[in-house]
Amino acid sequence: MELVDEVRKGSVRALAKLITLVENEMPGGIEAMEKIYPLTGNAYIIGITGPPGAGKSTLTDRITKELRRQNHTVGIIAIDPTSPFTGGALLGDRVRMQGVSSDEDVFIRSMATRGSLGGLSRATSDTVKILDAYGKDYIIIETVGVGQDEVDIVRTADVSILVVMPGGGDDIQAIKAGIMEIGDIFVVNKADRDGADRLVTEIKMMLGLSSVEREWTPPIIKTVATEDQGIGTLVEKINEHRDFLIKSGMLACRRKERIRCEIIKMIEHEIYRYLDGLIAENKDFFEQRLEDIVNKKEDPYLLTKKTVETIAKRISKNANV
Amino acid sequence: MELVDEVRKGSVRALAKLITLVENEMPGGIEAMEKIYPLTGNAYIIGITGPPGAGKSTLTDRITKELRRQNHTVGIIAIDPTSPFTGGALLGDRVRMQGVSSDEDVFIRSMATRGSLGGLSRATSDTVKILDAYGKDYIIIETVGVGQDEVDIVRTADVSILVVMPGGGDDIQAIKAGIMEIGDIFVVNKADRDGADRLVTEIKMMLGLSSVEREWTPPIIKTVATEDQGIGTLVEKINEHRDFLIKSGMLACRRKERIRCEIIKMIEHEIYRYLDGLIAENKDFFEQRLEDIVNKKEDPYLLTKKTVETIAKRISKNANV
Numbered sequence: 229m230e231l232v233d234e235v236r237k238g239s240v241r242a243l244a245k246l247i248t249l250v251e252n253e254m255p256g257g258i259e260a261m262e263k264i265y266p267l268t269g270n271a272y273i274i275g276i277t278g279p280p281g282a283g284k285s286t287l288t289d290r291i292t293k294e295l296r297r298q299n300h301t302v303g304i305i306a307i308d309p310t311s312p313f314t315g316g317a318l319l320g321d322r323v324r325m326q327g328v329s330s331d332e333d334v335f336i337r338s339m340a341t342r343g344s345l346g347g348l349s350r351a352t353s354d355t356v357k358i359l360d361a362y363g364k365d366y367i368i369i370e371t372v373g374v375g376q377d378e379v380d381i382v383r384t385a386d387v388s389i390l391v392v393m394p395g396g397g398d399d400i401q402a403i404k405a406g407i408m409e410i411g412d413i414f415v416v417n418k419a420d421r422d423g424a425d426r427l428v429t430e431i432k433m434m435l436g437l438s439s440v441e442r443e444w445t446p447p448i449i450k451t452v453a454t455e456d457q458g459i460g461t462l463v464e465k466i467n468e469h470r471d472f473l474i475k476s477g478m479l480a481c482r483r484k485e486r487i488r489c490e491i492i493k494m495i496e497h498e499i500y501r502y503l504d505g506l507i508a509e510n511k512d513f514f515e516q517r518l519e520d521i522v523n524k525k526e527d528p529y530l531l532t533k534k535t536v537e538t539i540a541k542r543i544s545k546n547a548n549v
Numbered sequence: 550m551e552l553v554d555e556v557r558k559g560s561v562r563a564l565a566k567l568i569t570l571v572e573n574e575m576p577g578g579i580e581a582m583e584k585i586y587p588l589t590g591n592a593y594i595i596g597i598t599g600p601p602g603a604g605k606s607t608l609t610d611r612i613t614k615e616l617r618r619q620n621h622t623v624g625i626i627a628i629d630p631t632s633p634f635t636g637g638a639l640l641g642d643r644v645r646m647q648g649v650s651s652d653e654d655v656f657i658r659s660m661a662t663r664g665s666l667g668g669l670s671r672a673t674s675d676t677v678k679i680l681d682a683y684g685k686d687y688i689i690i691e692t693v694g695v696g697q698d699e700v701d702i703v704r705t706a707d708v709s710i711l712v713v714m715p716g717g718g719d720d721i722q723a724i725k726a727g728i729m730e731i732g733d734i735f736v737v738n739k740a741d742r743d744g745a746d747r748l749v750t751e752i753k754m755m756l757g758l759s760s761v762e763r764e765w766t767p768p769i770i771k772t773v774a775t776e777d778q779g780i781g782t783l784v785e786k787i788n789e790h791r792d793f794l795i796k797s798g799m800l801a802c803r804r805k806e807r808i809r810c811e812i813i814k815m816i817e818h819e820i821y822r823y824l825d826g827l828i829a830e831n832k833d834f835f836e837q838r839l840e841d842i843v844n845k846k847e848d849p850y851l852l853t854k855k856t857v858e859t860i861a862k863r864i865s866k867n868a869n870v
Contacts, residue, residue, distance in 0.1 A: 258850055265848040395716075484843045491839075492824070494853040499820050499860070503813070518812075522805045527586040529579050532815040537868040539820070543861035 232263045235362050240335065243362050247337060250358065251351045253501075261354055267361035269483075271303075272470060274368045275385030277410070282391040283417040286453040287462075288370045292334055294463045295366050303359035304336045305352060307371035307381065335359065347500075349493040352381050353486075380493070383410050384486035386479065387469050389462075391415045392431070394423035411446050413465050419450035419458065444472055502539045553584045556683050561656065564683050568658060571679065572672045574822075582675055588682035590804075592624075593791060595689045596706030598731070603712045604738040607774040608783075609691045613655055615784045616687050624680035625657045626673060628692035628702065656680065668821075670814040673702050674807075701814070704731050705807035707800065708790050710783075712736045713752070715744035732767050734786050740771035740779065765793055823860045 231249070234242035250257045274291070276284050285306070292302045339351055352369065359367050371381055382388045390411035395418075414435075416427050428448050435446060447465050451458030473479035507514055520526040552570070555563035571578045595612070597605050606627070613623045660672055673690065680688050692702055703709045711732035716739075735756075737748050749769050756767060768786050772779030794800035828835055841847040 262848050262850055265850075266845050269845070480843065484839055487842050487849055488839055491842075491849050491853055491856070494849065495824060495856050495860075496817070496821070498853060498857050500817070503816060518805055518809055521808050521812075522801065524587050524590070527583050528808055528812050528815065529583055529586070532812055532819060535812070535816050536819045536864060539816075540861040540864035540868070543857055544865055547858040547861070 232260050232361075235264075235358065236267065238363070240332075243335065243358065244337075246358055247355050250354045251339070257354075261357065264357050264361045268357045269360065271356070271360035271364050271367050273356060273385045273387075274366060274466065275382035275388040276368060276370045276391060277372065277379070277382040277388065278391035278393075278415075278417075280372055282393045283453050284370050284372070284391050287391060287415065287417060287451065287459075288368050290453050290456055290459045291463060291466075292368065294459050296333065298463075300365040301333045301363065302335075303362075303364040303367045304334065305339060305355055305359075305367065305369045306336065307339045307348065307352065307369065335362075335364065347497055349381060349490070350497050353384075353490045353493070379410060380489060384482075384489050386473065386482060387412045387466055389413045389415055389466075391417050392427065393418040394421045394427045412444065412469055413462070414446055414448040415458075415462060416448060416450050417453055420452050420455070424450060443476060443478075444469065499539065499543075502542055503535070506535065506539060506542065553581050553682075556585075556679065557588065559684070561653075564656065564679065565658075567679055568676050571675045572660070578675075582678065585675075585678050585682045589678045590681065592677070592681035592685050592688050594677060594706045594708075595687060595787065596703035596709040597689060597691045597712060598693065598700070598703040598709065599712035599714075599736075601693055603714045604774050605691050605693070605712050608712060608736065608738055608772065608780075609689050611774050611777055611780045612784060612787075613689065615780050617654065619784075621686040622654045622684065623656075624683075624685040624688045625655065626660060626676055626680075626688065626690045627657065628660045628669070628673065628690065656683075656685065668818055670702060670811070671818050674705075674811045674814070700731060701810060705803075705810050707794065707803060708733045708787055710734045710736055710787075712738050713748065714739040715742045715748045733765065733790055734783070735767055735769040736779075736783060737769060737771050738774055741773050741776070745771055764797060764799075765790065820860065820864075823863055824856070827856065827860060827863065 231242050231246050235246055246260060248254075250261060276288055276291075278284050288304060288306075292304065295302050337355060339348060339355070356367055356369070369381060369385060388410050390413070392414070394416065414431050416424050416431070418424075428450065431448050449458055449462050449465060451462060453459065470479075473482065517526065517531050521528050521531065552563050552567050556567055567581060569575075571582060597609055597612075599605050609625060609627075613625065616623050658676060660669060660676070677688055677690070690702060690706060709731050711734070713735070715737065735752050737745050737752070739745075749771065752769050756763075770779055770783050770786060772783060774780065791800075794803065838847065838852050842849050842852065
């Protein structure tokens, strides 16, 4: 696989090409990843999540600049559909972030959140590995904390940073809604706004009430990313947390968990590809069955059972080739 | 299946029992659903979603009261973890909604968002069918619009209502983040707050920019659910939309889509159960493989392939019994 060798040698063009190959599940993708895998394990992976509008992209931009100042190389994977990195804002009223994108040692890649089951997770974890093998010191994954897939991605980073902002009194609601437990570090961004201190207090209270046992007490950092305030402290805390993970042996533990999650997502995705193929090849048949089910001539449970069995047969057949 | 007969005869106790049976995937569940399925198709299904704090539960409560006033029976399925119906608020600072829960002709059921892949969708769609067969005229599904599963559930309702509220300027961000396309009716709740009219204008603009072709122009209704304002209009719009769906033939179309989604979720869930079982039975084996993968003695792609094949073999074996 020439492409993998070129990536190892530092070709940015090969890097982008390989990611595209793997993302689109083109032929040779798995073989390439098998060659990439042993080269991984050196990059440190930072997950950044939070509700839309919390300022995750600006924060990502500023963290990247700080890491660059310390002479580290950085890769950014943006999955947040509202992120300026992805350029995908619905109203088109945003510009692509300019701060770091002209820096040659920062590689930015956007990922679409759409796609088949587990596809996003797989594409993201493959891209992380490729950037890792390429030699990036830090990889930042920015994602909006709404979908299960996105939360899973951040959960399996080496450090996960949850970004919130004061305003409206609904922030806490958003945190309640399931993304509270995943933060190693909390960031109250736009901390020059009213209510920042109250928000810090509320997060503290919730952390206190949480049933999760913690050896690490998540710090709550106030930042104003647009003004570069608090970024130095945040990067310090990231490194502090890293030391904690290494000393406690939890880094290895966490990476094992990540692999576990990744494998489960890959299994789901692989089976889903068979389902997709089966339906595509037998469109008329499935449409007729659906028609019959809607008209109560059949029930959906039998079709489910039969389809699962057909997928199983196909997989077994392919395995014996 | 005695339980199904009792449900048909109107036993609330049997109704609750059957839902529990099916939700927990206890023996006899699928057989019961096979008997339930032909009895369905009479209820009208309303999906309500929106960001946390938008007031979805109060709105659900008020819509229910209005429907009851018109002598319709109602079933409520609450999936929103921040909903007072579910009683699951993290801080425990909320009380269960009292408005409709004492009304005998309103059946309220909470669903947990946790659980295995597709499990929530399956439990919800089964519960909808049971309530339908039981004879409820309207079934309201209330869910927070954050997870893919939840969005899918609302998307396949007969009518989906997207609830937002003014405040903070971030609402529009939340709408952008993927839940915009699913609304048949938009509700700006808490419309006595500042910024309600601006929010209406913004939604209108976004609907105009949307690439989705629409035969139905989604109305935007201002409500103050706590004060019962706008609820009458909202229920009128729900019925207007229903007439539109029936006349245009889109109701049948939409229900066919729902069945399609449901079957795919059931297939995913069924396969996931096999995966779950396989891992549970071979814990040590999988732990050792993970260890080897973390230590780069193996790569994760082979384990994925082998696991998929093993699941396929198991399914095929069970099919032949």
